[in-house]
Amino acid sequence: MRAVLVLALAALAPAAAAQSTLFDSHVHLWDGEKSLQAYEAQLKAQKLGPADFAGMWFGGPNQTLAGDTAAIRAGNDGILALAARHPRMTAVVTVHPYDGQAALDELARVVKQGARILKIHPHTQKFEADDPRVLVLVQRAGELGVIVLIDNANILPGDSEKMFNLALHAPGTKIIFAHMGGMNFRFWNTLKAARTAEGLLGDNIYFDVSAIVALVADSPVEQEFVWTMRNVGIDHILLGSDYPQFSLEQNADALNRLGLDEQELAKVRYQNANALLDNVD
Template identity: 55%
Template sequence: MILRILHGLLFLSLSAVALAEDRVFDVHVHIWEGDRSVKEYLGQVASAGRQVTGFGGIHMAVLGKLEHTRAKNDDLIALARRYPQLMPIASVHPYDGEAAFAELARLDGLGVKAIKLHPHTQKFDAADERVLAICRRAGELGLVVLMDNANVLPGDNQKLFNLALAAPKTHFVFTHMGALEFRFWNILPLARTAKGLLENNIHFDISATSVLAADSPLEEEFVWTMRNVGIDNLVLGSDFPQLSLEQAVDALERLPLTEEERRKIRWQNASRIFSLEDAAGSSKATAR
């Protein structure tokens, strides 16, 4: 009888460990069509035999369309109430002036943890002082800033690096980790040796780029870069609907990483950066 109890406890313990290791957070899910997009995403995940512990649902604001921006942000927040797995990643446009700052404050009051900015799609210059002002304010409010980093605009890496230097209290997640110009980010280990230059506020999602790099001639250098920027600074992303969570997880599994490194990227880092284990769902990210 005692052995049976011990075996049962061991099984429960191992099951808990397995569940913890299987947790996945997908930080990069575009919710273009509201509820329809969420259902399509979750259906795609289920049809692939996967489970997703949580995902970041992204909206991107359009310049000058203030009422539309607010309505779309509200839609995301409402969807998060219907789908507990969804973490709303709202948006403002940095060129919308005081209206953008007002919307940040409103989002903060509603418990939003992150915003998304996209220089190419939203048509702004990441080196513009208005962008810096918005990012600084987001950091003061405890909002994480996701910023596109696919290098489809000239100077993308350099501008984002300087933005992070100028807004040291803001935690950034640069999406795609520079895409095929990821080599630039090997500057970080050197930058960290300069006293007082850099805070630990630069993080990356590896969406899309990891799919390209896995089993490619770039794989070894990509993994080297991942370790140079710091495994603790990396999170998983799919970039749905362009790519799927299945592709993202499969690529991560094929990269020559340790299981501990994969576990951090799948869940643990996002949990820390976005305070995902806050049961109330209302505290801001502490990252750190």
């Protein structure tokens, strides 16, 4: 009997481990080490255990505008140094597209230091996503093997449409659209139709569902959101928290309430992020 019990527990262990494995693709560490310690303390308090995560330094109180090249360089150095001390963390750097060659030079510099994700934010950095300088930067990121994370909360008019066009013109760059269009998530169902057009669309569009999944779970539009997730492709969706505005627990719990099957949940919780990062090594 004891042998049977041991075997049963051994069989359950991998499933339990898989359920607790998380990758948080959207963490703001505005105060460096202090923010990271607070984030990890929150995970521990919420019994989520240690999680792998992508941490960025800018946003919120840390704004980066065109011309702030010294501040951008210092912030990038800080987040890269923080990641070097914390193996579970993937550093997210930034530049400003309107800084032209200076932005391209800074991107090349941080890539040499191990940067793998570049975050840009049209609203807080005050640029237009359809500006040619943005396309130049995004294309160069792809050439350097860098993933571009770009805010897509649909704060600005035409946000998602501009993002879609950007991805069309930079097929060699893996792009994560953060927040999956916000409450305009319905737009992204167009991908199901776009993929039927031969030669139109690369396989380069990904989404994180940070914050938005916590907003739509248990709402009147929940089933539309799940429908959209499946139309854009479960393989292309990442879990995120948007910490400190939202917790990982809020987002993970909301994801669990959407009615996805266990295979789909495992992909969104960790597997997709892991595969995406492996593909840009």
